[in-house]
Amino acid sequence: MSSETSQQTKPAAAENGAKGGILGGGAQQKLLAFASLIVLVIVFSWMTDKFFRVDNILSILQATSVNGVLAIGVTLIIITGGIDLSIGTMMTFCAVITGVVLTWLGAPLILGVATAIATGAVCGLISGTLVARAKIPPFIATLGMMLILKGLSLIVTGTKPIYFNDTPGYTDISTGSLVGKIIPAFPLPNGVLVLFLVAAVVAWILGRTVLGRYTFALGSNEEAVRLSGVNTDRWKIAIYALAGGICGIAGLLISSRLNSAQPALGLGYELEAIAAVVIGGTSLSGGRGTVLGTLIGALIMAVLTNGLRVLSVAPEWQTVVTGAIIIVAVYADQLRRRKTA
């Protein structure tokens, strides 16, 4: 259990150090989300001794992996002031195409991984082009993409799931445990490692690269960026493509966990991801947000659903409480910002 807490605080400390200067008030906002997470964990642990156990903590982390990766992808887009409603069905589409390549065509595993990411990137490239060049509002462009990709998944598969029984090692992407081989008492699923890896890379991109700087700049004042001679369209398309590639990783995670590409899944996952982003303090109006905040937001969502279930709260009340907590979390963030402003 002590190793669990160090897993969370280590990246927290690292990122606060790395990005505090660039994002200004970001540290305080992350602190608030992190405090809410800790409070939730303490409350659930106090209410039942079944909650804070290694097995259950690992379950929560694994439940965070798919939603967390999706949320990190969409964080990029939300920082530019856009939105991507297609991430849920895009994730499924990437899983389906991976299934086609691995199971139907019998390609080796590594090619399947590359396919998933490439499929997502191409989808993102299309969304980005629609938004940046065709000037279709992101909400509409990605709503269209959401439906198109959902339909395509069903068409490609003939509505049947594609199984990964012929690809040895595919389920290890999500459910295997490299950590467990070193520390048998703490078999952290690989899916969680993937989530942390994605978080670290995207945090680095946002904090340390030109692409990252333009991501924030586009969300703050796109016109000013454009007038200063930057090809804003091209950068925007790149950001959507990057987010799409991240979606592809989520597709790998979910299909490896279910050992199948389920063509009917995906709708609704975009809203959970967006909720995680918002709880994490990223502004829907753009220009502000952090990967660490999103990660904490996704953890809050997973802790909440798991904790309520472990407490055996009636299912209909679970959704009410989850909705209320989302609102409270965002309101608390608003209050804090009003005070500092």
Next chain:
Amino acid sequence: MFTRRQLMGAAAALSILGGAGMAQAQEEIYIPLVSKGFQHQFWQAVKQGADKAGAEFGVKVTFDGPDNETQVDKQIDMLSAALANKPTAIGIAALDSQAVIPLLRKAQEAGIPVVAFDSGVESDIPVATATTDNKAASALAADKLGALIGGEGKVAVISHSQTSLTGIDRRDGFVEEIAAKYPNIEIVAVEYGDGDHLKSTEITKAILAANPDIKGFFGTNEGAAIGVVNGVREMKANVTIVGFDSGKAQTDAIREGLMAGAVTQNPVGIGYETVKAALAASKGEELPKIIDTGFYWYDATNIDDPTIAAVLYD
């Protein structure tokens, strides 16, 4: 503006179109089936049976359903669209056993016979209901699970719906049978995963965390059962799992021994009987109120028997 010739031409064209339409209405028998979904393998098997009956009786059959089993509103839209096409008869698998009643009343007033399939409707409008006796089928699942865990211990139910009649019947059939016959079995949780594999997985893991001594699970449809299997596999728990329906993931789990067995319906039979009954009703024939399409228990010992293999789907 218009010359007389143009007007007459238009009138003639209209009358031809109208005549053609009427001739078509007389010739073609059209039976739309509004299902609960079409993406799950179960519904594809129902569609297969409906198409088979359509081809056999020379009837035009369409099959439509919403994306998931919570979209009661979308199903209502589909039903009213189907009724607007003036069908000969209509088949409906209601997501909500009461929400469809106003529309079905309209169908009744228009003289369109309604056949319910899979799920019943809480009304006497449907001339027949082609369905599995879901309560009896789930009671069978309860008996099997009860015997497998030795008649005592904790069990949990992962259901696919809190509102549809199949969800309610399967839950109640199981819960009531356990209460009546197995006083030493405690049902510690009844949760709803909406038939979503991943959601059902997370629910299972939370229940396992809350009840480490749990002995058995019942998943009430394909998505729920696979979710239980995934959750149990990930937690490396040692429990007895009983499922419902089939699908490749479930039959594989039964062959591997991860799952003790499952109750299967006869989805192809449901689709076939629905179209057959709808056609008979449109000719004014008397029908039994319930057309029982049957159910079977299958496990590793009988999964390859011809009678079982015929009703399982991948």
